[in-house]
Amino acid sequence: MRRTIAVATVLLAAGCTTPAPPVIPPAVDYSVWSAGRSTPVADPLYPEKGNPGLDVLHYGLELDWKPDTKVLTGVATLRIRPVVDAPSITLDFTGLTVDRVLVDGAAGTGSVAASKLVVPTPVVAGRPVTLTVAYHGTPSAVAMPSHRGDADEGIGMRAGKDGTLWTMQEPWGALTWYPVNEHPSDEALYDMAVTVPEGWTAAAGGTPGEVSGGTWHYRSTDPVASYVTTLSVDRYRKLTATGPHGLPITDFVRDGADDRYLPVLKRTPELIGWLEERLGRYPYPTAGILMNDSVSAMETQQMLSMGRGAFRDNDLDYFEAVLIHEYAHQWFGNAxxxxxxxxxxxxxxxxxxxxxxxxxxxxxxxxxxxxxxxxxxxxxxxxxxxxxxxxxxxxxxxxxxxxxxxxxxxxxxxxxxxxxxxxxxxxxxxxxxxxxxxxxxxxxxxxxxxxxxxxxxxxxxxxxxxxxx
Missing domain, CATH: 1.10.390.10 (Neutral Protease Domain 2)
Structure with a gap:
């Protein structure tokens, strides 16, 4: 009764004008990301990674890299389909500071501990939500659970002393640069917009889009497992070619450091053709590679990550064989x-x-x-x-x-x-x-x-x- 009287008094004082109705945001059409629908499961080897209760349909990543300060600033917007009722949204995330959290556009809270981001907002199975997380920091790699020769460099995003940025991340490592459901059973669609200073290039997985004002865009319309997402910032030169049936090929190389690989890279259309004769049509709309400072190589989707440190003996035949291996993964492992x-x-x-x-x-x-x-x-x-x-x-x-x-x-x-x-x-x-x-x-x-x-x-x-x- 008191609330009714108070409202009436305000209306009288305002000359009995009728207030405008509240603005109700339009409902989100989650069906546009239906191709990112998955059936997540718990992992028997690494049950601490991933969350089988969530199915992320789409990641929208807006990233800004400052090579001079080595600070990555990000806004990640996740379209999530809860699989079960839960008291919170729990994702994999580590090493960076959370600045702001929104759940369906409303202010929320989030805390990071033990490589998990926990947002204490209840979710209901089958009722999608949009989670937005703003964050910043200097990414660093985490340990790889292996005795492999390349395990010593770790996995995940890291900043080079020269301001470069790159990642190798199997079985996990995406958690070092964006909040993620870090498990191969939860594949999702991606849109990435990466802003870098003049003279720098951002190379990432997916189909290359426009470059505007220092912002490079990439889109994945086929679902991607988080371990085969990639991003590298370097003073790249971009090379383009056309593969079988008009396939666009984009390579990112650094002048001087990568000159020795160019003869093999120029033959990429031939290499993909050899694979197609045996495995069927290449499964994605674009192909390419980026060179980085890793000591390994990785089958990152639509944009292979090839580490310069893996080919120190200048054996171009070996480089070519590894390139075939990583391209074969586009059929086996990615598709x-x-x-x-x-x-x-x-x-x-x-x-x-x-x-x-x-x-x-x-x-x-x-x-x-x-x-x-x-x-x-x-x-x-x-x-x-x-x-x-x-x-x-x-x-x-x-x-x-x-x-x-x-x-x-x-x-x-x-x-x-x-x-x-x-x-x-x-x-x-x-x-x-x-x-x-x-x-x-x-x-x-x-x-x-x-x-x-x-x-x-x-x-x-x-x-x-x-x-x-």
């Missing part, structure tokens, strides 16, 4: 993504075997040599690291998940012959495009596609402590 990290062999086995086949062409060795090499290395790796189908959390992406499943694929290839084997590879990538898959799905697909039962062979190659006979 078809493993549901959990237990099935990393699905990515690496295929990419490694495709690389092996290309190396036959490059170096001239025969089938018998390849088979003997794979079986010898398989035996060594099973003894030292274990079988590829049951990896350990502390030995992420070690050589057993590369070479052991490649040896398995060699056995299937020999049994089927070229025509049927490459038909199988093409169908696997095409029929499962933009989906997550696992061992059971692969086994069923192979058996159905070939009309033969490979279940025992696949299980033995993935689980046996010794090389199958």
């Amino acid at each position: 078809v993504t493993p549901t959990t990290w237990t099935d990393l062999w699905l990515n690496e086995g295929w990419a490694t075997y495709v690389q092996n086949l290309y190396e036959q062409k490059l170096y001239g060795f025969d089938d018998a040599y390849l088979k003997n090499y794979l079986r010898r290395r398989d035996a060594e790796l099973r003894a030292s690291v274990g079988p590829p189908g049951t990896p350990k959390a502390g030995t992420f992406a070690e050589s057993n998940v590369y070479l052991c499943p490649a040896a398995m694929l060699r056995e299937i290839h020999e049994d089927l012959g070229d025509k049927k084997f490459f038909a199988l590879a093409t169908a696997w990538a095409a029929d499962n495009r933009n989906r997550s898959q696992d061992r059971a799905g692969f086994t069923t697909f192979v058996n159905t596609e070939t009309g033969k039962d490979y279940t025992t062979l696949i299980n033995e190659w993935l689980d046996s402590p010794t090389t199958p006979k």
Whole structure:
């Protein structure tokens, strides 16, 4: 009653004018991001990463990099489909300061601890929300759970002493530069706008868009797993070419530092053509690479990340073979993504075997040599690291998940012959495009596609402590 009287008094004092109705923002049409819908799961190897209760449909990243101060300022807008009711929104995030949080446009709060951003706003299953997080800081890499030779440099975004910025981030690391549901089962669409000073270039994954006022735009209309997103800022020179069926190719190189790679990069249309003959049409609207200061290479989607430190001996044949490997991942790993990290062999086995086949062409060795090499290395790796189908959390992406499943694929290839084997590879990538898959799905697909039962062979190659006979 008191509230009614107070309102009436105000109206009388104002000459009985009727106040304007409140402005109600239009409802968000989340269906425009439906291609980013996923079925997130908890990871058996790394359950602390990711949140199976959330499905991020789209990431809108507005980033600004200052090379002189080495400060990254960001605004991340996430379109989220909650999978379960929850008292808060929990994402992976570390190393940067949160400045502002909005939930559906209303002010919220958020705290970062133990590599998690927690926004204490309840969510309801099936009722999408928009989360906006503004943040800043100097990104730094985190530890990689592996004994690999490149593990010492860490994973995630880092700033170079010269003001450059780059990332390598498998199995995680996106959390070092934007709030993310850091798990391969939750793929999403992306829009990135990265602002850099004059004389600098921002290279990122996705399809390159306009460059306006120092802001570089990139868009991913196919879903992307967070570990294959990328961003690099450097004093790049941009090279363009056209691949098969008019495919736009964009490479980012640094004059002087990357001159030696140019002869191979110029042959990228030929390399993609070789892959298409065996695997089917390249699955994305654009291709390309960026060079950075890593000691590794990465199959980042639509824009490969190739580390200069991985090719110190000036072996261009090796660079070419690795380029084939990373491009093969666009079919195996990116177009078809493993549901959990237990099935990393699905990515690496295929990419490694495709690389092996290309190396036959490059170096001239025969089938018998390849088979003997794979079986010898398989035996060594099973003894030292274990079988590829049951990896350990502390030995992420070690050589057993590369070479052991490649040896398995060699056995299937020999049994089927070229025509049927490459038909199988093409169908696997095409029929499962933009989906997550696992061992059971692969086994069923192979058996159905070939009309033969490979279940025992696949299980033995993935689980046996010794090389199958």
